[in-house]
Amino acid sequence: MSAAVIVTDLVKQFGRFAALRGVSTEFAAGRLYAILGDNGAGKTTLLRALAGLTPLTRGSISMLGTTDLRSVCGQLGYMAHPSLLYDEMSGMENLRYFARLYEISDRGQNDEDRCADVIRAVKLDPSLTRPVGQYSQGMRQRMSLARALLNDPKILLLDEPFSNVDLRSAREMVTLLTGLRDAGKTIFVVTHQAALLEGAADEFVWMEAGQIVSRTSDLAATTETK
Amino acid sequence: MKRAFPILAVLTGVLLSYAMYQALVVAPTEQTMGDVQRIFYYHVPSAWTAFILFAINFVASIVYLIRRNAKADMLALVTAEVGVVFCTVNLVTGPIWARPVWGIWWTWDLRLTLTLVLWLIYVSYIVLRRFSSSGQTPLLAAVLAVFGALDVPLVYFSIWFFRTQHPQPVIGGGGSLDPRMWHALLINWLAFSCFGALVCWSRYRLEVLRRDFDETLALEALLEPRSSKARSS
Amino acid sequence: MSYLYAAYIATWTIHITYLATLLRRYTRLRNEIAEFKGRIEDK
Amino acid sequence: MSSVAGLTRATLAKDLRLEWRSKDAINSMLFFSLLVVVIFSFSFDPTAEESRRIAGGLVWVAFLFAAVVALNQTWAREMRNQVLDAYRVSPAPPNALFLAKVIGNFIFVTVLQALMTPLFIVFYNLRALGPAYQLPIVAALGTWALVVNGTFFAAMSLRTRSREIMLPLLLFPISIPALLAMVEATGAILTGEFSARFWIVLLAAYDVVFTIASLFLFGLVLQAE
Numbered sequence: 001m002s003a004a005v006i007v008t009d010l011v012k013q014f015g016r017f018a019a020l021r022g023v024s025t026e027f028a029a030g031r032l033y034a035i036l037g038d039n040g041a042g043k044t045t046l047l048r049a050l051a052g053l054t055p056l057t058r059g060s061i062s063m064l065g066t067t068d069l070r071s072v073c074g075q076l077g078y079m080a081h082p083s084l085l086y087d088e089m090s091g092m093e094n095l096r097y098f099a100r101l102y103e104i105s106d107r108g109q110n111d112e113d114r115c116a117d118v119i120r121a122v123k124l125d126p127s128l129t130r131p132v133g134q135y136s137q138g139m140r141q142r143m144s145l146a147r148a149l150l151n152d153p154k155i156l157l158l159d160e161p162f163s164n165v166d167l168r169s170a171r172e173m174v175t176l177l178t179g180l181r182d183a184g185k186t187i188f189v190v191t192h193q194a195a196l197l198e199g200a201a202d203e204f205v206w207m208e209a210g211q212i213v214s215r216t217s218d219l220a221a222t223t224e225t226k
Numbered sequence: 227m228k229r230a231f232p233i234l235a236v237l238t239g240v241l242l243s244y245a246m247y248q249a250l251v252v253a254p255t256e257q258t259m260g261d262v263q264r265i266f267y268y269h270v271p272s273a274w275t276a277f278i279l280f281a282i283n284f285v286a287s288i289v290y291l292i293r294r295n296a297k298a299d300m301l302a303l304v305t306a307e308v309g310v311v312f313c314t315v316n317l318v319t320g321p322i323w324a325r326p327v328w329g330i331w332w333t334w335d336l337r338l339t340l341t342l343v344l345w346l347i348y349v350s351y352i353v354l355r356r357f358s359s360s361g362q363t364p365l366l367a368a369v370l371a372v373f374g375a376l377d378v379p380l381v382y383f384s385i386w387f388f389r390t391q392h393p394q395p396v397i398g399g400g401g402s403l404d405p406r407m408w409h410a411l412l413i414n415w416l417a418f419s420c421f422g423a424l425v426c427w428s429r430y431r432l433e434v435l436r437r438d439f440d441e442t443l444a445l446e447a448l449l450e451p452r453s454s455k456a457r458s459s
Numbered sequence: 460m461s462y463l464y465a466a467y468i469a470t471w472t473i474h475i476t477y478l479a480t481l482l483r484r485y486t487r488l489r490n491e492i493a494e495f496k497g498r499i500e501d502k
Numbered sequence: 503m504s505s506v507a508g509l510t511r512a513t514l515a516k517d518l519r520l521e522w523r524s525k526d527a528i529n530s531m532l533f534f535s536l537l538v539v540v541i542f543s544f545s546f547d548p549t550a551e552e553s554r555r556i557a558g559g560l561v562w563v564a565f566l567f568a569a570v571v572a573l574n575q576t577w578a579r580e581m582r583n584q585v586l587d588a589y590r591v592s593p594a595p596p597n598a599l600f601l602a603k604v605i606g607n608f609i610f611v612t613v614l615q616a617l618m619t620p621l622f623i624v625f626y627n628l629r630a631l632g633p634a635y636q637l638p639i640v641a642a643l644g645t646w647a648l649v650v651n652g653t654f655f656a657a658m659s660l661r662t663r664s665r666e667i668m669l670p671l672l673l674f675p676i677s678i679p680a681l682l683a684m685v686e687a688t689g690a691i692l693t694g695e696f697s698a699r700f701w702i703v704l705l706a707a708y709d710v711v712f713t714i715a716s717l718f719l720f721g722l723v724l725q726a727e
Contacts, residue, residue: 011445014361018444051591054727057361074593084588086516086579088523100512101592103505147588265466272470291722311477315470322466346675353671358662362726366658369719370672373651376715377676380708384679387700388686425478432485439492 004029004155004186005050010059012045012210019045021210023059027188032181034197035190037207043190044081046207047157050188051078064154074102077153081160083144087133091119091143092126095150102151118146123172137164145173149180156180156187162196174200194219231427238420245410245417253410265323271415272315273341275422279309280344287371290364296437299364302371304429306351308422313345339385340378347374506598513602520579521610527575531568531614536621538564543625557626558688562681565615566648570670572610573652576603577660586660589724596721600653604716607649615641631694640691640698643705644684650709651676654716657723680708 005027012020019042027033035043048054050061052069064072078084085094095115104114116126122142132140145161156177162170170193178200181187189197194204198219206214249267256263286302289295320338321331332338351374355367403411521527542560546553580586589599622628630637652673659668687701 012361013441013444016440016443021445051587052725053587053590055362055725070593073591076591078587078591080584080587082584084585085583086520086585087582088520089516093519097512097516098588098592100509101589101594103593151592262462264463268466268470308477311473315473318469318473319466322462322469326462343675343678346678350671350675354658354662354668357664357668360661360727362661365722365726366661369658369723372719373654373676373712373715376711377679380679380704380711384682384704387704388682421474425474425481429481432481432488435485435492436488439488439495443495 002029003027004064006062007050008060008062010046010049010061011057012042012049012054013057018057018210020049020056020059023210023212025205025212025215027186029186030181030184031202032177032187032197032200033189033203033205034194034201035188035205035207036192036194040209041207042210043207044159045210047078047159047188047190050155051076051157053078074151075154077148077151077156079144079148079156079158079161081163083132083140084147085132085140085144088131090129090131091124091135091146092116092128094132094143095119095147098147098150104151114150118149119143121149121176122146123169138166138169141165142169142173145176154185156185158187158189160190160192162191162193170196234420234424234427238417238424241413241417241420245414248410248413253407254404256407259327262323262326265319267410267414268418269316269319269323270411271418272312272319274415275418276309276312276316276341276344278419279305279312279422279426280348283309283348283371284375287368287375290368291372296364299368300430300433300437302364302368303355303433304426306348306355306371307429308426310345310348310352311425312418312422313341313348316341317345334385334389336382336385336389340381343381343385344374344378347377506595506601509594509598510601510605513599514605517576517579517602517606518609521606526579527572527610528613530575531571531610532617534571535564535568535614535618538567539618539621539625553626554628554631554692555689557622557628557692558690559685560626561622561688562644562684564618565611565645566677566681568614569607569611569645569648569652570673572607572614573649573656573673574666574669576607576653577656581660596724597717599724600657600716600720603653603657604646604650607653608645611645611649612642615645628692630691632691632698633694634691636691636698636702637688639702640684640687640705643702643709644680644687646709647680647684647705647712648677650713650716651680654712654720654723657720661723661726680705683708 003026007026008024010020010023011018019040021042023042023046035046037043045054049056050063052073060067061069063069064075066072085091086097089097092115095118096111099111099115104111119126122145124139124142124146132143135143141161141164145158148156148158158177161173165173174196177187177189181202189201191197197204201219203215203217204219205212206216245267249264253264253267255261283302283305286298286305289298290302320341324333325331351367351370354370355363358366542564577586580589652669655672655676656665656669659665659672662668683701683705687698687705690696690698690701
């Protein structure tokens with residue numbers, strides 16, 4: 001199995017605080033990783049570094065066989081804790097704009113169809129004209145996931161996708177994610193709700209104080225030692 | 227390196243005293259302005275030193291943008307700060323000279339205005355460095371330095387034309403300097419440049435120390451064995 | 460003549476003020492480093 | 503290149519739609535410059551013949567402050583829900599975003615000028631004694647100068663604490679030659695005492711230099727955190 005992501009000695013320093021203190025590891029392609037840890041353990045910073053949003057103090061990231069992250073950013077889907085959507089526009093209007101950024105129409109699919117497909121995939125209605133600002137938290141979260149899926153990415157980076165989402169919707173999102181994983185995508189999920197991913201995630205990655213402290217495929221085993 | 231600093235400090239001190247002696251005693255008294263003209267010997271060298279420091283800042287900023295070299299960034303920071311200090315000296319001594327000679331504190335003449343604008347640009351540079359919250363301060367600062375340098379010729383032309391359009395008090399600057407005056411001026415410039423370099427060096431060492439310490443603090447946890455702590459918590 | 464003295468004093472006041480701030484920053488940093496070393500040894 | 507143009511258009515359309523729905527920027531700008539006009543007219547007698555000489559400065563100071571309001575708004579819109587990150591992770595070229603923002607701000611400030619100019623004429627009894635056809639040229643070049651640097655520095659101040667204060671601190675010193683040129687050119691045209699040609703050339707040079715510099719360096723600023 002080939003490695004989709006290789007990180008070497010990642011250090012991210014903010015003044016007198018380091019969010020990442022020398023992270024070196026590999027992640028295989030086509031698997032679902034749950035990244036767990038306390039607040040301030042560096043989970044979000046790691047995810048942002050993978051997305052190319054955070055310039056590193058030291059270290060390098062190789063993704064899909066290249067260290068030039070700019071050249072593969074079209075293959076990446078990123079969902080942050082905030083929604084990354086314009087509150088004043090409807091879901092469809094938002095996605096239509098982001099579809100332009102990825103120039104999806106050049107890949108042989110019509111913008112309109114693609115946007116409507118992703119919205120349906122997250123169990124929302126494409127014909128909804130309400131602006132996103134008036135959505136419920138759960139709906140907004142799902143629309144945000146739809147935005148991340150828009151360019152049919154090979155690697156998906158999700159930061160807290162289940163926060164403030166009701167249990168049923170969260171389960172549906174997990175099913176959607178495992179389906180994507182089975183279709184060959186590499187998925188990283190930063191979450192506090194590890195239990196939701198039990199049985200779904202291939203591996204649980206524990207972080208503490210800016211380092212990866214353990215990786216295991218069995219959630220129960222790690223929780224025991226904690 | 228450590229011994230070089232006190233030696234240079236002593237040499238600079240001697241040079242400064244000699245230059246002061248030259249400026250206040252040896253150089254002849256100017257006929258029309260009198261002793262007040264002696265302000266010239268620290269007013270002008272301050273300006274020249276400041277301009278050289280700003281030029282180094284520009285070069286260092288370009289080098290940083292191309293190479294992302296931390297040393298270039300520190301050099302840029304140091305030269306901007308010390309340059310502003312020398313520029314301030316120039317701007318403060320200017321009016322003190324102008325008042326008895328022209329009868330006014332300030333005039334919007336080309337050199338004065340240009341110096342003031344430069345001072346403003348570099349003060350905003352220092353403020354940016356102080357206020358930017360991220361680890362990207364060096365990058366933002368270097369970009370601003372490039373913008374500032376691009377601005378200088380435009381400022382120059384605009385003020386030059388502004389001045390020719392509005393009549394200004396005539397400023398005596400023409401006429402040749404007595405060779406002894408030149409001598410005193412150049413000695414003073416040399417002394418102030420050495421002094422400036424020395425200040426830059428101390429500031430640079432302070433910055434190196436601070437950055438090393440910040441890094442050690444940030445990575446402190448690396449020194450401890452992590453795995454045992456992970457288990458105990 | 461008093462203008463000459465004023466300019467002279469102003470020049471050196473500015474330089475010495477800057478040097479003083481440098482010195483203050485330096486001693487503060489020194490103290491912090493000493494404190495940090497003490498903490499490391501306690502461990 | 504065509505993709506930059508297309509994306510610029512898409513981003514601009516999106517910004518104009520957002521502004522049309524909220525009207526945040528244009529309303530606050532209008533009110534702000536109205537306040538400046540009123541306060542200035544209390545400070546001195548605006549109908550005096552003498553005021554023709556300072557009218558250029560007055561008009562541009564009002565527009566400058568109003569522009570700062572708009573400039574802060576453009577990026578604030580992108581910071582809500584951190585939408586800017588969505589642009590940063592996409593393969594879209596940074597310059598398309600920059601150009602769209604600059605053109606958007608240019609439109610906002612021009613609309614403001616169109617609405618405010620009649621007011622200035624009425625309140626200050628203005629009338630151009632020089633060649634009036636030069637006024638729109640000066641306005642366009644001057645506005646572009648303010649907006650191109652303003653948009654760039656507003657993006658830079660996003661990365662700082664207290665960003666609303668940072669923008670004018672960075673923008674005003676660099677804009678001094680442009681401001682001088684706008685004020686002098688407007689004064690020259692209104693009084694008809696001398697030619698504004700030099701100032702128009704200077705403004706054009708300023709626009710070219712800083713537009714190119716911004717396009718070169720904006721990518722770095724956008725990808726900085």
